[in-house]
Amino acid sequence: MTWLITGGAGYIGAHVARAMAGAGEKVVVLDDLSAAVPARLPSDVPLVTGSTLDGPRLREVLTEHGVTGVVHLAARKQVAESVAEPTRYYQENVGGLATLLDAMAAAGVHRLLFSSSAAVYGNPDVDLITEDTPCAPVNPYGETKLAGEWLVRAAGRAYGISTVCLRYFNVAGAAAPELADTGVFNIVPMVFDRLTRGEAPRIFGDDYPTPDGTCVRDYIHVADLAEAHLAAARRLAGDAPAGDLTLNIGRGEGVSVRELITVIGEVSGDGREPVVEPRRPGDAPRAVASAERAARELGWRARRDVHEMVASAWEGWRLHHGK
Template identity: 85%
Template sequence: MTWLITGGAGYIGAHVVRAMTGAGEQVVALDDLSAGVPGRLPAGVPLVRGSSLDGDLLKRVLAEHRVTGVLHLAARKQVGESVAQPTRYYRENVGGLVTLLDAVAEAGVRRLVFSSSAAVYGDPRVDLITEDTPCAPVNPYGETKLAGEWLVRAAGQAHGISTVCLRYFNVAGAAAPELADTGVFNIVPMVFDRLTRDEAPRIFGDDYPTPDGTCVRDYIHVADLAEAHLAAARLLSEGGVNGDLTLNIGRGEGVSVRELVTAIGKVTGDTRPPVVEPRRPGDAPRAVASAARARELLGWGAGRSVHEMVESAWRGWQLHHATATGQ
């Protein structure tokens, strides 16, 4: 089999490429390089520069590389940006998926893994979010991911494509420093950025109905997430999915923002207390996955700790910001 990985040079995509090739799978990466970095890809992995909005390119790639399965990760993914630019998010995330599914159906590809998000749930007031928790996204990004799931399932039913939708929770860490997240949009690099500029970390709101007043989240190591993609691809290859499957991908353990900032302080050696600022609109008090279904059906479980996430991310941050950190 050959797997097409869209967004394959991105932070998560490159980890998926490495997990797949490390397990002996043949892959080809498609990336427009708006956030991807070609150097993240292992030697010998073909990289096609382009967008999932380009139907002719997709058809050519599927045919030339004899693609038999697709892992679709390419998407815009910043919540705040989606609020400011909703039409862009619908055009790229949903429109790109429509174009991809048309090409996949025409090419006779019968296996697809879709990168979804816990953002589809919105603000559920439950201790553990299961795949059966009602979906009520609260921003355009989450809406595009939920619409993407609907499209994937409908196209799968119409064209005989077996599909798996993976709902990611909060991703952090790096399997190797060169694969680290270079953006400053998620909490771990955001704290690193503050410390590098000799500023205290920020916490947005400490009056939530949680044990220490800060939001509680489920953080998963990106290498564990990549292994979940490999497990999903293998399940599809073995014919283990009859129709469609939707799975949460998380650790099933809650960590508060204050606890995470404390963990970052221990790793970096900068233990200055965080500055508390007002709540951000749309932040749910608690969002923690039930990962039982993924364990049962994929035989997969997240094995890396929060300390490993922070420590590996810090090594990557130091590599990519050597001047700022004085390395």
């Protein structure tokens, strides 16, 4: 097998590329460099500059590198940005996927691992979200991921492509400091940013129907997520391919925003009291995965806890932002 990883020089993509290459898989990365750090990649992993919107470029890469499977991570992923620029999100996330699937069909590539998101579920009122929980996304980003799943399955049936869709929950941490998330879009780096500037962390609403009144989420270490991709890729490459498989990727354990901020204070040594601000529109009280299907289908379970996520992310933050 030779795997093309689209978006493979991004935060999650580089972890996936390193995990797969480190396990002996042959990997090539395609990235448009819009959110990439090429130095994240191992020196022996080829990096091709290009967009999933460029069909001729995709066909060229698939053919020249003898690609036999694709891990598709390239996408825009900021919720607020998707609300402000929905057409851009549909064009890049869904249009880019359609272009990739056409190129795969033309090149005879019959295995696809698709990066989806728990955003496809919206805000379900359940204790544990299973893969059978109805999907009702509440923003354009989540809509594009759900539409992407529909497209992946339709193309799989039409073109004989074996597919796996992985629905990520909240990703954090770093396998090594140099691989850390350099953006300030997710809760852990957002709290780090506040502390670094001498400001208190923020909690948006403390009157939810949860044990401490703050939202509860399922956090997954990015290294565990990368290992899930390796397991899914090997399932696709096996003698009994996946066919059409959709899996939650989470720990199956809920952590409240207040609990997470407490851990961040312990790790960083800055345990200042957070300030409580009004609720944000669209935040669900609880969003925790059932990860049993992934364990059953892939033999995979998350191994790292929230403290490990925060400690590794903090080490990376200090590297990238000064100590």
